[in-house]
Amino acid sequence: MTIDNIIKIRNVSFTYPDAKEPAINNVTFDIERGSWTSIIGHNGSGKSTIIRLINGLLDADENANSKIEVDGIRLTQKTVWDIRDRVGVVFQNPDNQFVGATVADDVAFGLENRGVSRLEMTKIVPKAIAAVGMSEYADAEPGSLSGGQKQRVAIAGIIAIKPKIIILDEATSMLDPDGRSQVLQVVQQMKDKYGLTVIAITHDIDETALADQVLVMNDGQIVTQGKPEYVFKKTKLLNELGLTVPFFQQVKKDLQSNAINIPDTINSEKELINYLCQLNSKK
Known part of the structure; x- marks a missing residue:
């Protein structure tokens, strides 16, 4: 294939x-x-x-x-x-991305640059804002939002142009x-x-x-x-590069070294917690 x-x-x-x-x-x-x-x-x-x-x-x-x-x-x-x-890019500092007076204006900015009609924008912008759970803030000033909310607005602006x-x-x-x-x-x-x-x-x-x-x-x-x-198993290399493996991977490795059978297919904190709960319930 x-x-x-x-x-x-x-x-x-x-x-x-x-x-x-x-x-x-x-x-x-x-x-x-x-x-x-x-x-x-x-x-x-x-x-x-x-x-x-x-x-x-x-x-x-x-x-x-x-x-x-x-x-x-x-x-x-x-x-x-x-x-x-x-290609749409969400940058590190959300404050550097805003150009509109309101959330809705900002999400519409990319569409305006592409010559999308105002009638079409009135359909696209609310859907993009709703998609990221920010409908109640459509008329808010971007500066009044939290960092996470600002990034969600930035994502809405990207979704609107359909990259x-x-x-x-x-x-x-x-x-x-x-x-x-x-x-x-x-x-x-x-x-x-x-x-x-x-x-x-x-x-x-x-x-x-x-x-x-x-x-x-x-x-x-x-x-x-x-x-x-595969990458997380390269602990020595990651440490040499000043990187660490995710915490759940460290816990998984410690458990395996203590003769607790943790499948290699466990690849997230949630999966590890669920698996350990299942093990505990079988005792």
């Missing part, structure tokens, strides 16, 4: 002006349509640079063998706007645990409802448990990749 990859990166490098070493060094990877991919690594590892290359905010170093392809379109100067229409890919560029790093959980839940719901492909740039290793694929970056290269359960 052929895998439908919505993003194909081949032999891509990028060097910032005056830099001695490339920020991205001959990187190759694929992202499957409808999947969730987490990209992790320490500051300066190249995570955010990859995202800016995908949507054409940066131009890759010239190389006849390199290629960036999004939804079947090869990235060039002529196709960059076609690709940006397919195929949503990128979370450290989008939850400034939120408290409740706000982070709410935003991730909304993204998961939108992914499932609209068949979106999600790429999450994150420092929070626990968030990667949501992913179908994890890419670990260091010094502009992908040092390992695979399903979360």
